[in-house]
Amino acid sequence: xxxxxxxxxxxxxxxxxxxxxxxxxxxxxxxxxxxxxxxxxxxxxxxxxxxxxxxxxxxxxxxxxxxxxxxxxxxxxxxxxxxxxxxxxxxxxxxxxxxxxxxxxxxxxxxxxxxxxxxxxxxxxxxxxxxxxxxxxxxxxxxxxxxxxxxxxxxxxxxxxxxxxxxxxxxxxxxxxxxxxxxxxxxxxxxxxxxxxxxxxxxxxxxxxxxxxxxxxxxxxxxxxxxxxxxxxxxxxxxxxxxxxxxxxxxxxxxxxxxxxxxxxxxxxxxxxxxxxxxxxxxxxxxxxxxxxxxxxxxxxxxxxxxxxxxxxxxxxxxxxxxxxxxxxxxxxxxxxxxxxxxxxxxxxxxxxxxxxxxxxxxxxxxxxxxxxxxxxxxxxxxxxxxxxxxxxxxxxxxxxxxxxxxxxx
Numbered sequence: 219x220x221x222x223x224x225x226x227x228x229x230x231x232x233x234x235x236x237x238x239x240x241x242x243x244x245x246x247x248x249x250x251x252x253x254x255x256x257x258x259x260x261x262x263x264x265x266x267x268x269x270x271x272x273x274x275x276x277x278x279x280x281x282x283x284x285x286x287x288x289x290x291x292x293x294x295x296x297x298x299x300x301x302x303x304x305x306x307x308x309x310x311x312x313x314x315x316x317x318x319x320x321x322x323x324x325x326x327x328x329x330x331x332x333x334x335x336x337x338x339x340x341x342x343x344x345x346x347x348x349x350x351x352x353x354x355x356x357x358x359x360x361x362x363x364x365x366x367x368x369x370x371x372x373x374x375x376x377x378x379x380x381x382x383x384x385x386x387x388x389x390x391x392x393x394x395x396x397x398x399x400x401x402x403x404x405x406x407x408x409x410x411x412x413x414x415x416x417x418x419x420x421x422x423x424x425x426x427x428x429x430x431x432x433x434x435x436x437x438x439x440x441x442x443x444x445x446x447x448x449x450x451x452x453x454x455x456x457x458x459x460x461x462x463x464x465x466x467x468x469x470x471x472x473x474x475x476x477x478x479x480x481x482x483x484x485x486x487x488x489x490x491x492x493x494x495x496x497x498x499x500x501x502x503x504x505x506x507x508x509x510x511x512x513x514x515x516x517x518x519x520x521x522x523x524x525x526x527x528x529x530x531x532x533x534x535x536x537x538x539x540x541x542x543x544x545x546x547x548x549x550x551x552x553x554x555x556x557x558x559x560x561x562x563x564x565x566x567x568x569x570x571x572x573x574x575x576x577x578x579x580x581x582x583x584x585x586x587x588x589x590x591x592x593x594x595x596x597x598x599x600x601x602x603x604x605x606x607x608x609x610x611x612x613x614x615x616x617x618x619x620x621x622x623x624x625x626x627x628x
Contacts, residue, residue, distance in 0.1 A: 295322025348598030409560015550621030
């Protein structure tokens with residue numbers, strides 16, 4: 219008989235956002251006339267940039283012509299997109315990478331979850347807490363996370379580094395060595411950032427302890443302030459200790475189109491049990507060639523268009539639209555007396571629940587009494603208890619209306 223991977227049985231019954239969807243659907247059934255404003259899941263609402271649409275149409279026409287038709291593409295991505303990425307995302311910041319260090323994918327979520335394929339199951343793991351659930355769940359699935367401690371909500375082989383208002387959402391450097399550490403900045407869910415000196419401490423730690431940093435930079439395009447690094451490779455030595463994940467989902471509205479990329483420097487190595495150092499670039503390339511057939515040609519042409527002069531302007535307008543939403547929401551929430559974090563360099567607002575109310579309780583109150591959907595902070599980890607995440611990806615009028623509802627409600 220076939221045997222299952224029993225590590226899957228350790229997972230909670232469903233994904234965080236599935237639980238939220240069920241609760242919202244229940245509310246809709248029992249309150250069919252109520253107008254719900256969704257500020258929970260971080261999905262975009264603005265249309266794709268015009269340049270991307272035009273590029274996709276052109277690509278479709280190419281596929282309709284025998285002379286320009288394309289079949290299987292390279293698993294690593296087409297040269298035209300990789301060249302645009304190198305020229306626009308890294309070269310202006312003084313970061314020099316080769317084309318073979320870029321791997322185009324169908325979104326950062328896939329690669330952050332799949333990167334564990336090239337790493338042993340018994341590596342120790344460290345995460346900032348709260349954290350994007352995929353980091354934890356993907357390690358649970360392969361047995362790397364250990365056993366769930368019911369009382370604390372923590373996994374036995376995972377080191378949690380709390381990020382709360384008490385430490386200004388800046389995680390402390392571990393006092394022990396950890397094999398793999400996940401960092402996400404600008405952070406999802408808190409919307410907070412690290413300065414270059416703060417990020418340098420992590421790179422120095424990783425180099426000193428032979429630690430691999432998995433750096434999620436999906437929201438770097440939303441950074442507004444100076445001194446906040448857009449890439450971990452802005453820090454000297456990071457190529458020897460870090461893999462970086464990027465996404466076009468929130469940058470260009472590609473949540474439905476699906477495209478991003480992962481950077482695996484050739485300088486980066488990890489060890490076998492015998493101590494032999496193996497380049498992770500080579501392993502990841504082998505993994506992708508076996509398990510991934512590449513991102514579609516149409517999608518990659520759309521992504522390339524983002525880097526055109528017109529594309530850059532259109533992206534800038536979209537990002538400013540969402541960040542204006544964030545400012546409106548932040549000001550509106552603070553006017554009610556709530557403590558609000560984030561919303562300055564990221565489209566997320568991390569709100570402290572009033573009067574010590576639990577995350578799920580506040581979620582339900584906000585849904586049933588104000589008809590607004592957020593995301594319970596505890597769903598992102600133990601340190602998220604007592605917070606709720608709101609996103610600025612909604613329609614402007616909905617964001618304004620939501621703030622009025624919250625003001626009247628509270």
